[in-house]
Amino acid sequence: MSLKHAILTLLETEESSGYDLLKQFQSRLGYFWNASHQQIYAQLKSMHSEQLIDFHVEAQANKPDKKVYTLTQAGRDALSEWVQQPLKLGKVNDALLVKLYAGHLADKDQLLEEMTNYRDNHQRMLNTFLAIEEEYKNSSAKEKKNLALPYLTLRRGIIGEQACLDWADEVIDFLHS
Amino acid sequence: MSLKHAILTLLETEESSGYDLLKQFQSRLGYFWNASHQQIYAQLKSMHSEQLIDFHVEAQANKPDKKVYTLTQAGRDALSEWVQQPLKLGKVNDALLVKLYAGHLADKDQLLEEMTNYRDNHQRMLNTFLAIEEEYKNSSAKEKKNLALPYLTLRRGIIGEQACLDWADEVIDFLHS
DNA sequence: CAGCATTATGCAATTTGTTGCATATCAAGT
DNA sequence: ACTTGATATGCAACAAATTGCATAATGCTG
Numbered sequence A, B: 001m002s003l004k005h006a007i008l009t010l011l012e013t014e015e016s017s018g019y020d021l022l023k024q025f026q027s028r029l030g031y032f033w034n035a036s037h038q039q040i041y042a043q044l045k046s047m048h049s050e051q052l053i054d055f056h057v058e059a060q061a062n063k064p065d066k067k068v069y070t071l072t073q074a075g076r077d078a079l080s081e082w083v084q085q086p087l088k089l090g091k092v093n094d095a096l097l098v099k100l101y102a103g104h105l106a107d108k109d110q111l112l113e114e115m116t117n118y119r120d121n122h123q124r125m126l127n128t129f130l131a132i133e134e135e136y137k138n139s140s141a142k143e144k145k146n147l148a149l150p151y152l153t154l155r156r157g158i159i160g161e162q163a164c165l166d167w168a169d170e171v172i173d174f175l176h177s
Numbered sequence C: 001c002a003g004c005a006t007t008a009t010g011c012a013a014t015t016t017g018t019t020g021c022a023t024a025t026c027a028a029g030t
Numbered sequence D: 001a002c003t004t005g006a007t008a009t010g011c012a013a014c015a016a017a018t019t020g021c022a023t024a025a026t027g028c029t030g
Helices: A003-013 A018-026 A037-049 A073-084 A095-101 A108-137 A141-146 A148-176 B003-013 B018-026 B037-049 B073-084 B095-101 B108-137 B141-146 B148-176
Strands: A053-060 A063-071 B053-060 B063-071
Touching: A003 A018, A003 A037, A003 A053, A003 A063, A003 A073, A003 B095, A018 A037, A018 A063, A037 A053, A037 A063, A063 A073, A095 A108, A095 B003, A095 B148, A108 A148, A141 A148, A148 B095, A148 B148, B003 B018, B003 B037, B003 B053, B003 B063, B003 B073, B018 B037, B018 B063, B037 B053, B037 B063, B063 B073, B095 B108, B108 B148, B141 B148
Parallel strands: none
Antiparallel strands: A053 A063, B053 B063
């Protein structure tokens, strides 16, 4: 049940609507968490009923109203308690690897297409992350200090995506041979 | 619903019991799939009711009996159909990154412990994978050809674990400074 | 021989996540 | 005017995963 904690973490930095959270998970935080809008709205509802978060409705010019959520004290407490608990190891479930393992059942062109598609996706993510890294590098010393930990999570994204690309190149090379 | 396909893939290579599958997911296939024993046994049951797999009970000396599952023709068909379908992008849910993002709420020593623990785990995985790679490299040309695709999935493990270690070192360096 | 780990299997309750559907506002293009 | 796309929210049915419990045989260690 860690979507809860991912949301608490984001709200701790800044108040957001469900839609804001969705967009963050889809873009710059895509590396460490993914969730659908249905999941997010449902989670926000249940967190509100647990009084971990509060909201107010904000009217916007040129856009529909939104519900902006903020942490309550209980929410802050729950987050800091969670941060102090040790984690168990994360699960890996990578369907592409399963598919490649069973790849003799598909034809080479299909695998190649899947792999180049995979490579393109990760290249796109890497570019996004590198752009954010540039922003960070150009920020003031004070900002850098404040953002040091988020920056390290970004580094995970960059290093991980680079690894994806290196591997994809190996596989594509093999499939071409 | 891809545990199903992961299991079909493994059974396509060799017949196995639920426990065998569990052990594979925990060790050499840990990189690409994880599942609990409850999940595996339940999945096998449902796949058997769908007639994708068959089993026979095998008595063992010095160990409890086991149910050894094999693919049926329908199972083979389902697998090769799945391999031919394009995948959607995998989800990432990395609680360690969430925690690091919110790391200012924990104390440095705790984060350090979490990170060194993470590093150790991934070092252990990397060592396992490297040992398997050695085996592969020492196998015959014929074997190498047969195992080419599984070997590429192993490479994903190696490259990915190395990336984990590189990143962990960056973070640990930072936390020490 | 008592206690613990490993092998081997499973059920039931609950929590999470997915899929499909539904609604509504506003901007921009055709 | 009409359609498409982005913003913004949500419900309901279903599938999948987690957690807790339960059983049973065997091997090993003290």
